[in-house]
Amino acid sequence: MTDAQHASKGWRLDWPTSSGSRVASASIKCLPADFFVDEDLSMPEDSDGGGEHLCLRLEKVGDNTDYVARQLATICGCRHFDVGFCGLKDRHAVTRQWFSLYRPGQENEDATFIQAVEEHWPVLAQHRQARKLRRGDHQGNRFELVLKDVVGDTSAIDAALARLRDLGCPNYFGSQRFGHGGANLDRALTMDPTTLNRRSGRNVKKRGRGRSTSGSRDSKNVLYFSAARSWLFNEVLAHRVETGTWLTPLEGEPGACENQNLMVTGPLWGDGGTEAVSVQGEIERSVVARYPQLAAVFSTTRMKPERRPLNLKPESLEWHWDGNDQLRLSFRLAPGQYATTLLDDVFDITDATTFIGENCANSVVQ
Incomplete structure (x- = not known):
């Protein structure tokens, strides 16, 4: 399917799980206390x-x-x-x-x-x-979550969570990054990529002039650019999951010659595409080639290609049941990893904050 067809028919925002299917359904964030995050710095x-x-x-x-x-x-x-x-x-x-x-x-x-x-x-x-805190300075985040309205076989859920603990799951970017129905991706197709190369000083309004909107516009373009980059990563990862190679290093993995224990990674697309070569590079380029307009966003940004691990493996994952329909989980994730991605590998998740009292009797929307 082409970029234009995706924009008109809807972008894929749900990618294959590690086991091929989800074993249960559950609701999250029925109360703010059901989703506790503690930054480790x-x-x-x-x-x-x-x-x-x-x-x-x-x-x-x-x-x-x-x-x-x-x-x-x-x-x-x-x-x-x-x-x-x-x-x-x-x-x-x-x-x-x-x-x-x-x-x-x-x-x-x-x-x-x-x-x-x-x-x-x-x-x-x-x-x-002496220095300002910057993105990624922390060592990770600790989570304590409560899943409610859990529907599914408890033994199957326990087995799926044990698999997560031992092997991890695909390290997708969450669908919220792409906007409602992929709206951020639609906008990425129409944005001017050259705005991402502007020096911030060019957008500073002069004293006494009316308020400039260029800084806000460029900030939005960064958001759309990031969405496009993340979506292409998810598509490459989905291909690796579908072919059963997302945990397996392929020939051409960047840095593999220097480090035999190097984690398996996927592309964060940039000017020049991907740093992978040989078999892995061919796979990544062939997947991205299906979306030429989206890939073209990166040709004029001068953004260097980067890599991201394909596997999300939680640390210290533990869980216990409160009855048959409520589950408590605790775990730690590295920076840039998402708890909702972890949950999505096992559960069809309903976010209670998107409704007003429909999912849980005491659900809170703020």
Whole structure:
């Protein structure tokens, strides 16, 4: 199917599972406390020695990461850009994560500032350090989830979860990245890729002029670009799952000659396509060649190709049953991995936050 046909008929947003089918159904996020995320961030040894950046560990409920970052900037009186964080966390959950704020020379005012922050969110810890927090600085995330309305054979579910614990599952990007019905992919086909090469300074409005929308527009283009890149990765991974090779290194895996234990990876497409060669490179290029318009987005971006592991393997996965229809799970994931991807390999998931009281008697929508 061509790019245009996908745009008109709908993009694939559900990819093959590790076992070929899901063994049960369940609801998630019936309550915010049913989806608990705790960011794992080891602080540098010099973090107690002061610095220009004040780091706060917050607990939030019903607020997404970007909203909290903007509110912190307002309270602090700094630019939104001066607030750092390691990763985006879910809104419909109880989440704990670190934020950094650029506050040079304001150490004596930190206590007053933190009191103002605590009017909105509990501050669990604080310290100063020399650098801003950036995406991927954390070591991972710990999850404690409650699945409700579970329907399926308990022994089959236990076996599927044991398989996840031992072998992992395909490391797909979640469908939410692609927008409703793949709308972000539709927009990727019409975006101007050259905007991604602009220096940020070109989009800064001049003092006294009307507010420019170019920065917002370019930010949207980055979102669409990321969606296109992620979707092509998922398509390559789906092919590897369908052919039973997603856990098997193929000839041409980048870096395989230097490291025999190298994990199996797939392409994050860029200018020049993929770093894989030989058999693996041919497979990746043949899959992406089915979508020439989407692939063309990357030809003028000067974005270097990257790699992403094909396998998502949780750490310390444990589970226990509360009766026959409620399941509690705990596990840890590396940065860039998604709990919903893990769940989707076993369950047909219904997100209770997309409805108003239809999935669970006490479901919450915020």
